[in-house]
Amino acid sequence: MRFILLFNTFFLCTLLFAQDLHDDLEDTVCKEAEAYSRHFEAALTSNPLTEDYDLKYYRFEWYIDPAIYFIQGSATVYFQTLADDFAEIHFDFSTLMNIDSILYHGQVLNYTQSGDYLLTIQLPTPLVAGTLDSLSIVYQGAPPSGGFGSFEQGNHGGIPILWTLSEPFGTQDWWPCKNGLSDKIDSIDVIITTPEAYRAASNGVLIHEDTSGTDKIYHWQHNYPITPYLVAICVTNYVQYTDTVRLGNGTDLPMLNYVYPESLTGARAGTADLVQVLQFFDSLFVIYPFHQEKYGHAQWGWGGGEEHQTMSFVVSFGWSLLSHELAHQWFGDMVTCGSWEDIWLNEGFATYLEGLSRERFHDEADWYAWRINRVNIITSQPGGSVKVSDTTSVNRIFSGRLSYSKGSYLLHMLRWKLGEADFFQALRDYLNDFEFDYAKTPDLKAHLEAASGHDLTEYFDDWYYGEGFPRYAVTWEQEGNQFLIELSQTTSHPSVDFFEMPVPVVLSGNGIDTTLRLEHIQNNQLFSIPVSFEVTSVQFDPALWLISNGNTVQEGDLTSATRDLAHGTQVILYPNPVKDVLQVVFENGQARGKFHWQIVNGLGQRLETGILQNDASVINVKDLTSGIYRLLLSDNDGGIDVVSFVKE
Secondary structure (H helix, E strand, C coil): CCCECECCCCCCCCCECCCCCCCCHHHHCCCCCCCCCCCHHHCCCCCHHHCCEEEEEEEEEEECCCCCCCEEEEEEEEEEECCCCEEEEEEECCCCCEEEEEEECCEECCEEEECCCEEEEEEEEEECCCCEEEEEEEEEECCCCCCCCCEEEEEECCEEEEEECCCCCCHHHHCCECCCCCCCECEEEEEEEEECCCEEECCCEEEEEEEECCEEEEEEEECCCECHHHCCCEEECCEEEEEEEECCCCCEEEEEEEECHHHHHHHHHHHHHHHHHHHHHHHHCCCCCCCCCCEEEEECCCCEEECCCCCEEECCCCHHHHHHHHHCCCECCCEEECCHHHCHHHHHHHHHHHHHHHHHHCCHHHHHHHHHHHHHHHCCCCCCCCCCCCCCCHHHHCCHHHHHHHHHHHHHHHHHHHCHHHHHHHHHHHHHHCCCEEECHHHHHHHHHHHHCCCCHHHHHHHHHCCCCEEEEEEEEEECCEEEEEEEEEECCCCCCCCCEEEEEEEEECCEEEEEEEEECCCCEEEEEECCCCCCEEEECCCCCCCCCCCEEEECCHHHHHHHHCCCCEEEEECCCECCEEEEEEECCCCCCCEEEEEECCCCCEEEEEEECCCEEEEECCCCCCEEEEEEEEECCCCEEEEEEEEC
16 A cells, blocks of 8 residues: 555554654654544455456546535446346445436446445346446445545645545445455546536546536546556645656656645655656666556645555655655556555565665665664564455554565565566566556565576565564684684574575675675574685674564684584594595484585585485585585584585
8 A cells, every 4th residue: 555654553643654764754744544434344355246247447427526525426337247147236335325326228227235335236137248238326425434534525724625545445435346356447537527726636647627617627537457446536726737757668758746735845846856766667677557648646635645546645745755656556556466465565565666766866874774774663573474464454454564664675685585687577577477467475476486496485484474583693703714604593483483594794804895695594504614814893784685683793612612512423524535425424323313414615605405314324426516515414403513525
């Protein structure tokens, strides 16, 4: 969803959504979100009764006076049947709304309204599968306003304003719809009549602006697939201006801005800055998805923003808010999460892209502040999964700590784990393959694996489904040109016993800095790395690639520690040097249970792994190139042996 200016508990104003300290103060405006209406909980998930037809087109014709909490008009829907004997059609629609008539090819149809949100319409003759048909629902009323305020009326500077905000479940409050995440409408027309003092904002392109007596009529048309919760209107006394954005394909895209008169100066500065961000996203991923129409903003009275397709509604014009909502045009609008469990595919991406815009256009201190703030937010509590555990709770769906911050850092860590080229290629492939469709987390995972060649099952098990984060303990020792590092971790939540991740460690000394990438695959893992300088300091992940907290770094005696941990067991390798097969023999008795082994090269890179369970075993080293290697053996008690061998 949108960039929300509340953190975690959205129905209270006691906690602000944690933002960078350097953000504009106006972006930290707090507005109490509306509580659930008594009708809100009726349809929290997709209604199975609406799954037997496909939405093709809507024409909305509404009269709106922003001074009055009321809507009247009609919704004409074109649909295609997906089953035979299609005798009735169902919509999610509040039973508090008054239906004047339902028209079908000139006939008035019978209908029933039941429960809180079910509209059932009887057709005169059953239809066969594949039939394209239409009907018009004429209605009026004062809609209930669920969630964050799906239909709201307020004022700014004494001037009335009326807006809508349907995500996640509020569409059904104010127009007859399919309220789930399964069917996008192919195209829409939105025709709003309002008193002449006001302008009406909506999706797509304004194709007509007409006068009718003392009213104005605004006709917006949008010809891209759109999920129902992104259909939106906002009406007040806007002034308008347009920024032009040159896209990578040579298109001059209009960025149309509807702004309060009193906010014009600040708005112009904010949207002018956003031009470069839109060009950056356009070049980094795929072309701006709605390049044949527009992008833009409409100012509203809610304390944050919502990424309404082609026209985000925003309370103010600071960098964080504008770049976040813009990012949603790719991640959330063009490709929409296919379940509220997967909301991080919207919010984690938009949060991370806002961070990437800082990396690209701001200084390193600003980008570092963004990262440390995210890590601090994520690790402020020990548990919580990115996967939404309760999709009936708006508060849980839009958790600032989990869906936004932790979701964004899952992407940041994948960028580190997979590398720049594979990571961004995977995202481009994902956007292309799910263009104007819905996607879920396994879909993204498959694209990341295809681009990189990595199996990411454990990564997603730990970081998406699992909870918590690791705390690392780093112990190091230098002996001449050999540098030993032991990496240990504890986890903050029992759902994950070990986070397997490449770990960055920076060694410094004599004016030299070198970054090690240590493939941390087991606890108490020992790495041996050659260095050409005296190390005087060791930093754990100074660039903040990882989610972690409470980490420690200390110098210790690892050489004697490995001998002590071995509990007197002696390990002999022969032949040494070796050509094809390395014999591993434990003296002083049998090996103590199961030993895990890994072969690392001089850079500490893990080349091969396996398990030894006997007192004498063999390891095939035929495929190793000539050189010096170390065999690291670890037992179930945490004991570690490090033995060197030479491959001929």
